[in-house]
Amino acid sequence: MPIAANTPLPSYVSGFLPGEETVMGQSIQVDASRWQKALADRGLPSLEGILASPGLRHVSRRVVFELGARDITPENAFQLLYYSLAWGLGKRARKFNKRLDGLAEDQENTAKLLTEAWTAVRSGEPAEVVYSTLTTSRGKARIPQFGPAFSTKFLYFAQGPDIPPRYVILDKVVAGSLHEAWPGAPKAGWYPDAYGRYCSFISRWADLATEEINGARKVRADEIEFTLFTRK
Structure with missing residues (x-):
C-alpha cells in the first residue's frame, strides 16, 4: 500500500521536535x-579523519555531513561512504565483512556509482532520481551488499551541512514507525518512486510541524526522521 500523503501530523511527532543540534550531534x-x-x-582506500586513529571513536551526523561538503571525487566518495556506513552500523557492525566484500568486488564501479549519486544530490535532482543511481527500479542494490537503507544514508549525508536536507534516511525502523501513514510498508528494497514519495511526505510533516510552532523556526525533515527512528 502506498504512503497516505495527507496523513495528519501525529502528536508523537509534534510533541517531540529534537532541533537541529540534537540531530546533528547524534x-x-x-x-x-x-x-x-x-x-x-581488501585493498580498499584507507580511512581519513578521526577513524584513521586506532581504538573506539565517536562519529556524529555532523562529522559525516562535513564530508558531504567536500569536492566530488572518487577518493572523497569512498570516505563519505565509509563514514555513512560506520555511523549506520555502529560498533557491532552487523554483516560488516560481507558489506566490505561487496565494496571491494569492483572498486572502479563502486567509485563510479558513488560519484554519480553524489553529483545527482549536488544538482538537486528529484529524490527518486538520486536514489536510482544506487538502487535498481526493483529496489535492489547496484553496489553489492550496499542496500537501499544504506544508500539513503549516503544520499542524506552527501547533501552536506549547509542546506536543509531534501533526501532523508529510510530504513526498516523508520518505515515501521510510519504504520499509520504507510500500513504494510516494506522493511527493505523500496522502489525509487516509494522513496520519492517518502521524502515528499517527510518534508510535508516538517512543514506542518513548523506551522504548529507558529513558524518560530523551520523544522528540518531529518528531525522528523530522527523522531520516527527513536519512537518507543
Whole structure:
C-alpha cells in the first residue's frame, strides 16, 4: 500500500521536535581499528579523519555531513561512504565483512556509482532520481551488499551541512514507525518512486510541524526522521 500523503501530523511527532543540534550531534561509537584492518585486508582506500586513529571513536551526523561538503571525487566518495556506513552500523557492525566484500568486488564501479549519486544530490535532482543511481527500479542494490537503507544514508549525508536536507534516511525502523501513514510498508528494497514519495511526505510533516510552532523556526525533515527512528 502506498504512503497516505495527507496523513495528519501525529502528536508523537509534534510533541517531540529534537532541533537541529540534537540531530546533528547524534553520535555512534565505531571500532576504528577494526575498520582500518578490514579495509587494508581488501585493498580498499584507507580511512581519513578521526577513524584513521586506532581504538573506539565517536562519529556524529555532523562529522559525516562535513564530508558531504567536500569536492566530488572518487577518493572523497569512498570516505563519505565509509563514514555513512560506520555511523549506520555502529560498533557491532552487523554483516560488516560481507558489506566490505561487496565494496571491494569492483572498486572502479563502486567509485563510479558513488560519484554519480553524489553529483545527482549536488544538482538537486528529484529524490527518486538520486536514489536510482544506487538502487535498481526493483529496489535492489547496484553496489553489492550496499542496500537501499544504506544508500539513503549516503544520499542524506552527501547533501552536506549547509542546506536543509531534501533526501532523508529510510530504513526498516523508520518505515515501521510510519504504520499509520504507510500500513504494510516494506522493511527493505523500496522502489525509487516509494522513496520519492517518502521524502515528499517527510518534508510535508516538517512543514506542518513548523506551522504548529507558529513558524518560530523551520523544522528540518531529518528531525522528523530522527523522531520516527527513536519512537518507543
